Amino acid sequence: MTSCWLTVDNLAPRPNPAEWAVNGKPNGVLGTTDQIIMTAARAQDDWGWEVAYQFECIKIGNQTVSKKSPWLYYANGLDPTWTDTGLLPKTTYTYVVRVAEIRVPGTLAEAGIIVNPTGYTILDANHVKYVSQSDPYNSNWTADSEPASTTTDKDETPPAPIEWLVQPVQQLGLPLSVTMTAAVATDDHPPVRYTFRRYLNFADLVPDTEFEAGQTRTWVDTDVQGGETWTYTFVAEDSVGNVSAEAPRVTVTISAGDINPPTPDPMEWDPDFPPTRQFINGQWWDYMRVVVATDPEGSVVQYQVRENNTGYVSAWQVETDVITGPDGSAYTGLSFFVPAGGQFTVREYQCRARDSSPRQNTTAWSTPPLPPQ
Known part of the structure; x- marks a missing residue:
């Protein structure tokens, strides 16, 4: 009787095709450059089978690929969420999700599957294997969801704070010079790099000189002459290209020195x-x-x-x-x-x-x- 009951189950879980959860389409993980998170709509099987989810990246940029997650089981009503990692920054990825019945003898525990109660459980592919409609352990699969795309690099926050530790000031003695030090700026994507700017006039939009100091927070400007007036500022940039606003501009008039x-x-x-x-x-x-x-x-x-x-x-x-x-x-x-x-x-x-x-x-x-x- 059971065998007969199994042979007539040719219905895939619902919804079919699989769907993305509300606000669950792939999206870059905030504060990262190499991770995308996604959540499928919860599925159910009319014949009472537990279900598993598989997420697949089908395109990177304009190139067709096939990068699949394991088959994943989510217990206790957990949202079927998966995060793809190790991705390229500033790159568009396209995904689909599918759902399949888990066909094992008895319960998952009786089949020797140790279930993670707080996250997903990775299943053996044989537990969701499509064999044939006549096989009692044939797993019915949904059609793939509609493709959904997103781009990595959701971190749009520049380093902070942007302020002076030591404001630009002329050093005493010769040779004439102006020294300055930026305060430490922090960011989720280190290292933070500093670029100092020198303007001929306080309100200028284009700097006369830019000094890319890298991770060094101090710049000594030695290209100055007595009687000149220069305005200084700096910006900070994280490793994914987020650039801060300028620090408050400071004007220094160069004296001839002692x-x-x-x-x-x-x-x-x-x-x-x-x-x-x-x-x-x-x-x-x-x-x-x-x-x-x-x-x-x-x-x-x-x-x-x-x-x-x-x-x-x-x-x-x-x-x-x-x-x-x-x-x-x-x-x-x-x-x-x-x-x-x-x-x-x-x-x-x-x-x-x-x-x-x-x-x-x-x-x-x-x-x-x-x-x-």
């Missing part, structure tokens, strides 16, 4: 305290003091002396330094004590000054070299 040494130049000794030999606490010392030098740009001035016969060169000192002399007294940083090595040793001293700018503009040594008095 190129002037302190004065006087050459440096000079204090006329009241030229190099003088002194006997202090049982030792001969050469004591000397430099004049106060001034820097045209107003930076702090540093001082240094050297002795030409021994090669001695002092450390740099500033006027506000407190120097303890060999007599125990306190002196300003304009004063220098150098061990003489004896009462009659031959020594010749020179002094110089420099500013505290990054370029450290330095005067010439005082001239002529002076022996201690």
